[in-house]
Amino acid sequence: MIDFINFYLFPALAIGSVYALGAVGISMIFGILRFAHFAHGDLMTLGAYGVLAAAAVLPFNSVLLLPFGIVLAIVAALLVDKIFYQPLRQLPTIYTVISSFGVALIFRSLVQLVWGSQNQVYGSGGVRPPLIFFDAIRVSALHVQAIVATAVIALCLHFFLSRTKTGRSMRAVSDDPELAQVAGLDTEKVVRWTWIIGAALAAVAGLFAGMDTSAHPNLGWNLLLPMFAAAILGGIGKPMGAMAGGFIIGLAEELSSYPWIGDQALISPSYKTAVAFVIMIVLLIVRPQGLFKGRLL
Amino acid sequence: MTELSGLFFYLVSVLIAGGIYALLCLALNIQWGMGGLFNAGIVGFFAIGAYTSAILTTPETAKHLGGFELPIFAGLIGAAIIAGVTGWAVARICVRLKSDYLAMASIGIAEILRLVIVNESWLTNGSLGISGIPRPFGEYTAGRPADLVFLAYVWLIVLIVYLVATRLYNSPWGRSLRAIRDNEASAAAAGKNVERFRTQTFVIGCAFMGVAGALSAHYFRFLSPSATDPLLVTFLVWVMLMAGGSGNNRGAIVGALGIWALWSVTEIFTNRLPPEWATRSSFIRMLLVGLLLQYVLQKFRAGILPEKSPPLHFEDEAERPAPEK
Numbered sequence: 001m002i003d004f005i006n007f008y009l010f011p012a013l014a015i016g017s018v019y020a021l022g023a024v025g026i027s028m029i030f031g032i033l034r035f036a037h038f039a040h041g042d043l044m045t046l047g048a049y050g051v052l053a054a055a056a057v058l059p060f061n062s063v064l065l066l067p068f069g070i071v072l073a074i075v076a077a078l079l080v081d082k083i084f085y086q087p088l089r090q091l092p093t094i095y096t097v098i099s100s101f102g103v104a105l106i107f108r109s110l111v112q113l114v115w116g117s118q119n120q121v122y123g124s125g126g127v128r129p130p131l132i133f134f135d136a137i138r139v140s141a142l143h144v145q146a147i148v149a150t151a152v153i154a155l156c157l158h159f160f161l162s163r164t165k166t167g168r169s170m171r172a173v174s175d176d177p178e179l180a181q182v183a184g185l186d187t188e189k190v191v192r193w194t195w196i197i198g199a200a201l202a203a204v205a206g207l208f209a210g211m212d213t214s215a216h217p218n219l220g221w222n223l224l225l226p227m228f229a230a231a232i233l234g235g236i237g238k239p240m241g242a243m244a245g246g247f248i249i250g251l252a253e254e255l256s257s258y259p260w261i262g263d264q265a266l267i268s269p270s271y272k273t274a275v276a277f278v279i280m281i282v283l284l285i286v287r288p289q290g291l292f293k294g295r296l297l
Numbered sequence: 298m299t300e301l302s303g304l305f306f307y308l309v310s311v312l313i314a315g316g317i318y319a320l321l322c323l324a325l326n327i328q329w330g331m332g333g334l335f336n337a338g339i340v341g342f343f344a345i346g347a348y349t350s351a352i353l354t355t356p357e358t359a360k361h362l363g364g365f366e367l368p369i370f371a372g373l374i375g376a377a378i379i380a381g382v383t384g385w386a387v388a389r390i391c392v393r394l395k396s397d398y399l400a401m402a403s404i405g406i407a408e409i410l411r412l413v414i415v416n417e418s419w420l421t422n423g424s425l426g427i428s429g430i431p432r433p434f435g436e437y438t439a440g441r442p443a444d445l446v447f448l449a450y451v452w453l454i455v456l457i458v459y460l461v462a463t464r465l466y467n468s469p470w471g472r473s474l475r476a477i478r479d480n481e482a483s484a485a486a487a488g489k490n491v492e493r494f495r496t497q498t499f500v501i502g503c504a505f506m507g508v509a510g511a512l513s514a515h516y517f518r519f520l521s522p523s524a525t526d527p528l529l530v531t532f533l534v535w536v537m538l539m540a541g542g543s544g545n546n547r548g549a550i551v552g553a554l555g556i557w558a559l560w561s562v563t564e565i566f567t568n569r570l571p572p573e574w575a576t577r578s579s580f581i582r583m584l585l586v587g588l589l590l591q592y593v594l595q596k597f598r599a600g601i602l603p604e605k606s607p608p609l610h611f612e613d614e615a616e617r618p619a620p621e622k
Contacts, residue, residue, distance in 0.1 A: 083591075088594060102587045110580075224404070277406075284398060
């Protein structure tokens, strides 16, 4: 039981928070801009490398250097939206999907060009001792940080979306863009905030994912599929749903390799990604609007 | 003299790979150019075809499933069938939803297939790969002349697929498909079964992608998971079709050859750079291809050879007076 908590539950929640933070952005962009953002994973990579670059100069803990990654991701997202996505906005959204597919490649080759394609670790790279609770529960400090950070972000995001004017307009545009525009909401401002929040959360997710293993140029791309699954699971255009979806996908992936029956892992850990894919496929067949009644575009 | 023949056979190798890309491009043109379906997992269907044909045609070995030693043409047909069936399964689930979902599912299937190829070594010999894949007419030729034979073989298949694709495009089936692509609601109102047409399109395209994968396996005679580099193939094919002209079969071939020539020629230059720059320059090439796609999407959407719908012919045209200008 203790093994289950230490080796499966906490890692599952940690990877779940990475998915949750990434999926929020995907869900919001899909809800407001109406397209599946294929470059979101590589935006995470960019954020992770932004912190890495800052850590090379400044002698602080990587988590404290997070603002550098966030700024890099936000600037990249706003630039890409202005240069590449905005000119295509009048066309069917599938063109923007293709464009974002290209942006994914652009981000990745930039990362490879600037930082090289080898794995890079944060800080000294040594194994840090885990935190111990009640003499039995051992959790890595990083996992605790990731889970706590995600919980705090979820709370802030909830208040932002339900209490502030900008947050409310974002929900309005997501529900009905034409009506929102007729009602006089500043659509461009909403779009800008969507990118800012999406990119900032992507950078946080990217950093935690990179610190958990190591930073490499395919870091974000490899997480894209489970994040899409999480966004669909939570319902497109439902940021809180996407958060929940991220944790569910993370739990499903990790717990699928727990030896539930006998001593063998139920599903070989090398097929973890397949679990997310299967969930996504089942959802698309049975309930494409997701668990929390999201939009079906 | 040797330099000249070296150049000649370099050109042959570029044209063989170009032919395989032309096939992928024609296949994608059926899916995207005619049907408006976004396939982000081209490399997945390519890999299915490659492995199916490799398994069907190689001699028996203890390392992976096989020993069927079927003729290569049977391998190609097998590749088309398996890739088509996989495409059918994906399409069945996704065609009724917005095209973005098909994109997500197709990228997912490519990812899962990559996992299967790496992990299921009884089937594919895992990361060690499959070797000894025969070439067509391999028993009669060897060395460089064999490349010429293979070049002819590849382009014969490109020609066949081109003729099929053109026939499809001009047929009533293709016309309905374009109607669905351009205005789904009115096509549905006219009684066209949108989902059925889309599924058929996706399956046909995937089958041809499988054939292209099979040809590449027979060309290299060796197949490993690295041959299914997840992004590069998918991405290059998209750029090729967009630049060549989506909706135009000839444009697909022109785009494939043009972009492939650019890609290969820049490789010659970058290989002469000092080693620390040679690796970096491959990223610069990727970056430039990414930017090229953005440029094409914004300013050059119709491509080099834009789509041209065939003229309409009415049955009673002869009896009708010519329209006055």
